[in-house]
Amino acid sequence: MLESDVSYEVTEKILDDLKNVLVGKKVQRSEDLEKLVINSLKKSIEEILTKNQRIDIIEEIRRKNKKPYVIVFFGVNGVGKTTTIAKVAYMLKKNKLSCIISASDTFRAAAQEQLSYHASKLEIPLVKGKYGGDPAAVAFDAINSAKSRNIDVVLIDTAGRMHIDQDLVAELKRIVKIAKPDLRILVLDSLAGNDALEQAKYFEENVGYDAVILTKVDADAKGGIILSLAYELNKPVAYLGIGQDYDSLIPFDAEWFIKRLFSS
Amino acid sequence: MLDNLKDAVRKFLGSSSYDKAVNDFIKELQISLIKSDVNVKLVSNLTQKIKERLEKEKPPTAIERREWFISIVYDELSKLFGGDVNPDVMPKKIPYVIMLVGVQGSGKTTTAGKLAYFYKKKGYKVGLVAADVYRPAAYDQLVQIGEQIKVPVYGEPGNIDAVGIAKRGVEKFLNEKTDIIIVDTAGRHGYGEEAKLLEEMKNMYDEIKPDEVMLVIDASIGQKAYDLAYRFHQASPIGSIIITKMDGTAKGGGALSAVAATGAIIKFIGTGEKIDELEVFNPKRFVSRILGMGDIESIVEKI
Numbered sequence: 001m002l003e004s005d006v007s008y009e010v011t012e013k014i015l016d017d018l019k020n021v022l023v024g025k026k027v028q029r030s031e032d033l034e035k036l037v038i039n040s041l042k043k044s045i046e047e048i049l050t051k052n053q054r055i056d057i058i059e060e061i062r063r064k065n066k067k068p069y070v071i072v073f074f075g076v077n078g079v080g081k082t083t084t085i086a087k088v089a090y091m092l093k094k095n096k097l098s099c100i101i102s103a104s105d106t107f108r109a110a111a112q113e114q115l116s117y118h119a120s121k122l123e124i125p126l127v128k129g130k131y132g133g134d135p136a137a138v139a140f141d142a143i144n145s146a147k148s149r150n151i152d153v154v155l156i157d158t159a160g161r162m163h164i165d166q167d168l169v170a171e172l173k174r175i176v177k178i179a180k181p182d183l184r185i186l187v188l189d190s191l192a193g194n195d196a197l198e199q200a201k202y203f204e205e206n207v208g209y210d211a212v213i214l215t216k217v218d219a220d221a222k223g224g225i226i227l228s229l230a231y232e233l234n235k236p237v238a239y240l241g242i243g244q245d246y247d248s249l250i251p252f253d254a255e256w257f258i259k260r261l262f263s264s
Numbered sequence: 265m266l267d268n269l270k271d272a273v274r275k276f277l278g279s280s281s282y283d284k285a286v287n288d289f290i291k292e293l294q295i296s297l298i299k300s301d302v303n304v305k306l307v308s309n310l311t312q313k314i315k316e317r318l319e320k321e322k323p324p325t326a327i328e329r330r331e332w333f334i335s336i337v338y339d340e341l342s343k344l345f346g347g348d349v350n351p352d353v354m355p356k357k358i359p360y361v362i363m364l365v366g367v368q369g370s371g372k373t374t375t376a377g378k379l380a381y382f383y384k385k386k387g388y389k390v391g392l393v394a395a396d397v398y399r400p401a402a403y404d405q406l407v408q409i410g411e412q413i414k415v416p417v418y419g420e421p422g423n424i425d426a427v428g429i430a431k432r433g434v435e436k437f438l439n440e441k442t443d444i445i446i447v448d449t450a451g452r453h454g455y456g457e458e459a460k461l462l463e464e465m466k467n468m469y470d471e472i473k474p475d476e477v478m479l480v481i482d483a484s485i486g487q488k489a490y491d492l493a494y495r496f497h498q499a500s501p502i503g504s505i506i507i508t509k510m511d512g513t514a515k516g517g518g519a520l521s522a523v524a525a526t527g528a529i530i531k532f533i534g535t536g537e538k539i540d541e542l543e544v545f546n547p548k549r550f551v552s553r554i555l556g557m558g559d560i561e562s563i564v565e566k567i
């Protein structure tokens with residue numbers, strides 16, 4: 001489990017469960033023992049995972065029935081926020097929901113051009129910002145534009161920022177305060193190890209978030225962070241990014257995850 | 265983690281049974297390393313060696329025990345990355361071609377700019393080649409960085425022949441008597457459908473024959489670091505490693521795995537998004553961070 005980036009604490013918890021199951025049991029054959037162990041492990045993991053329900057963005061949007069429905073995406077540098085937004089936009093489009101993107105990363109070189117490319121490829125409107133400009137103002141404009149054009153959903157891209165960078169976290173808070181998002185998505189990189197949990201904790205404490213999208217799962221990452229997130233923060237993983245194409249965003253499925261964890 | 269390790273040292277000093285103390289310490293050390301994302305197998309190899317030394321070699325005097333103890337840990341860790349020396353980052357010859365490789369989003373393009381700026385300030389004539397044909401606006405990104413630091417950028421926006429672009433870019437800069445040529449490449453991991461991207465990287469390597477391939481690795485990378493670095497190394501031999509995003513909370517243990525997988529040395533660390541936030545790698549500071557202890561530098565200096 002440690003080799004799958006499951007955190008030390010969670011691994012210990014699961015092993016404790018296992019000990020409780022095994023202690024005092026008489027097992028006749030080694031196959032029985034193996035079964036017992038695997039079943040106990042699966043049960044602990046399932047328990048951890050089902051504590052928090054899943055989130056389906058499309059359902060959420062339809063259920064809330066508010067126009068526009070605003071989603072903000074944030075996370076540390078390079079995890080895949082911008083690409084994920086393009087994938088979500090594609091998913092919305094497929095579900096006949098109109099959307100507009102707010103290019104609120106006004107800092108990183110070519111952040112604007114990167115989103116312009118996606119927006120024109122997906123034929124989705126984009127509100128751009130000026131480099132060095134106020135990211136919250138861009139979000140504000142995008143929301144107003146959605147209102148006047150009767151657009152269903154606003155997707156706000158933000159610049160990558162370290163969770164311990166006080167100035168940038170304060171900036172993010174301001175964006176959230178002004179945009180009043182209906183959903184706050186933390187984007188995490190499945191290749192990250194123990195630090196992913198650290199990122200999640202800081203963002204939860206200082207900004208707050210509703211669900212996680214875990215990217216780059218196609219890089220053969222086991223996604224052990226999913227367990228740590230559920231166990232320590234009680235937060236669901238909504239979707240997984242499994243490639244760089246628009247259609248490589250899949251809903252998270254607990255069974256799939258358990259299978260993957262036990263296939264070595 | 266720091267507290268755990270301190271506790272372990274205290275137990276080690278106060279304990280009556282030397283063997284038990286060693287075992288306790290090793291256990292805590294293993295936990296620290298795993299929490300810092302050092303590869304699990306590597307942790308087990310490393311701590312085995314450390315344990316053997318602790319059992320064989322006798323501590324000098326009781327007072328110096330703690331220092332002695334940590335210096336052995338440091339010693340074994342630093343053996344991993346080629347010993348206790350700051351790396352030589354100056355080019356061995358002129359012209360010098362550097363190719364940057366790494367996983368998606370690890371920081372290659374930003375680091376290409378940082379390196380260009382670093383060498384330009386040292387007086388070298390530098391050129392940048394934009395050989396990422398996949399990521400939207402990868403070319404614009406490098407061009408904007410190049411403008412900022414006044415370093416020329418070669419690219420062929422619209423063309424999808426990454427190897428050809430790299431080749432022509434290097435040629436052009438060689439003709440212009442450029443001292444250091446830095447080639448930025450697309451992010452890749454090489455698993456599954458991406459196998460062809462590793463193939464592309466290998467072809468690029470064969471075509472431009474860089475003097476040095478630098479692996480750009482994110483400080484937060486977890487257990488996958490070893491395998492990833494190993495695959496990269498197979499496709500194009502890694503000469504050095506740059507750890508980015510050290511300004512976060514990640515310990516950077518994954519980079520140690522990459523060192524073990526490639527035999528390459530760590531040359532630089534990235535400590536922020538800005539162009540001047542690049543530092544030459546310092547082994548002592550790095551080990552202090554991995555172990556979660558602040559005072560290794562002074563301890564190791566003393567012994």
Ligand SMILES: Nc1nc2c(ncn2[C@@H]2O[C@H](COP(=O)(O)OP(=O)(O)OP(=O)(O)O)[C@@H](O)[C@H]2O)c(=O)[nH]1
Nearest residue numbers: 077078079080081082083160216241242243368369
């Ligand atoms: N293989 C793979 N690559 C991905 C995935 N998601 C994103 N990427 C790649 O990761 C790199 C970084 O993605 P971006 O979307 O620019 O990341 P970001 O978080 O917006 O980055 P910053 O804005 O610079 O902080 C790009 O090369 C993407 O193509 C994924 O699920 N799988």
Ligand SMILES: Nc1nc2c(ncn2[C@@H]2O[C@H](COP(=O)(O)OP(=O)(O)OP(=O)(O)O)[C@@H](O)[C@H]2O)c(=O)[nH]1
Nearest residue numbers: 077078368369370371372373374451509534535536
């Ligand atoms: N905080 C911090 N951010 C960094 C550092 N180095 C790079 N970044 C950021 O990480 C993100 C990704 O950097 P890029 O240079 O685009 O990464 P890349 O490897 O070229 O990405 P792809 O080309 O998509 O594979 C950007 O937001 C950079 O600003 C660093 O040392 N510290």
Ligand SMILES: [Mg+2]
Nearest residue numbers: 081082105160
């Ligand atoms: Mg982005």
Ligand SMILES: [Mg+2]
Nearest residue numbers: 372373396402
């Ligand atoms: Mg790049």
